[in-house]
Amino acid sequence: xxxxxxxxxxxxESLEFLVEAAQAGDRDAFGELATRFEPMVYAIxxxxxxxxxxxxxxxxxxxxKAMQKIEQLKVPAAFGGWLRSITVRMAINRQVxxxxxxxxxPHTLDATCIESTTPLDAALAxxxxxxxxxxxxxxxxxxxxxxxxxxxxxxxxxxxSASFEAPIGTIKRRLHVARKRLARQLETAAAV
Numbered sequence: 001x002x003x004x005x006x007x008x009x010x011x012x013e014s015l016e017f018l019v020e021a022a023q024a025g026d027r028d029a030f031g032e033l034a035t036r037f038e039p040m041v042y043a044i045x046x047x048x049x050x051x052x053x054x055x056x057x058x059x060x061x062x063x064x065k066a067m068q069k070i071e072q073l074k075v076p077a078a079f080g081g082w083l084r085s086i087t088v089r090m091a092i093n094r095q096v097x098x099x100x101x102x103x104x105x106p107h108t109l110d111a112t113c114i115e116s117t118t119p120l121d122a123a124l125a126x127x128x129x130x131x132x133x134x135x136x137x138x139x140x141x142x143x144x145x146x147x148x149x150x151x152x153x154x155x156x157x158x159x160x161s162a163s164f165e166a167p168i169g170t171i172k173r174r175l176h177v178a179r180k181r182l183a184r185q186l187e188t189a190a191a192v
Contacts, residue, residue: 019076022067030070034063037080041087048091058094062087135185143178150175 021029041062045055066083073082136144149155149163157175161168 015079016076019070019073019079023071023073023076030067033079034067037083038063040080041083044084044087045091048088049094054094058087058091062090065090131186131189132182134189135182138185139178139181142174143181146171146174146178147182 015033018029018033022033038059042055042059045058045062046052049055049058062083065086069086073079136147139147146160146164149160150157155163157168157171160171164171164174166174
């Protein structure tokens with residue numbers, strides 16, 4: 001009993017000695033600290049992350065970070081609390097930054113994927129495109145050229161104004177009128 005009590009009383013001194021030695025660059029001293037505190041770091045990481053491999057990885061990262069920053073510790077006796085706070089902070093950061101892990105089998109994933117377009121959608125889009133091209137062909141040259149410049153070639157109103165040698169207001173009016181005429185052509189074709 002007295003031997004155990006002496007070890008407990010001596011441990012804070014040896015802890016301070018190890019921390020001071022590690023701060024002075026003694027890697028063996030830091031290795032001893034890592035060995036003593038790794039179970040605590042792992043336990044915190046496991047409790048926070050809930051995954052063995054994640055907790056092991058975080059444990060290694062925490063110990064590396066502690067080794068890099070140990071000279072910043074002002075009170076050597078507070079090493080355990082300091083290491084605990086690093087672990088908690090890094091665990092929270094890892095939880096926030098990681099995407100939720102969803103494990104699935106490839107055949108399950110294939111079965112749940114929904115295609116956004118169906119063959120019917122493609123057929124309808126193709127039919128609409130044919131109708132629009134037919135409606136454009138039935139328009140007068142000015143209306144057709146105006147719509148093609150804006151919608152097919154992607155010209156801006158100012159570019160169209162320069163190429164048609166017409167004021168911007170006129171181009172806007174031509175677009176408005178050409179759209180209405182095309183809509184009428186499409187309605188007529190649909191009614192037939």
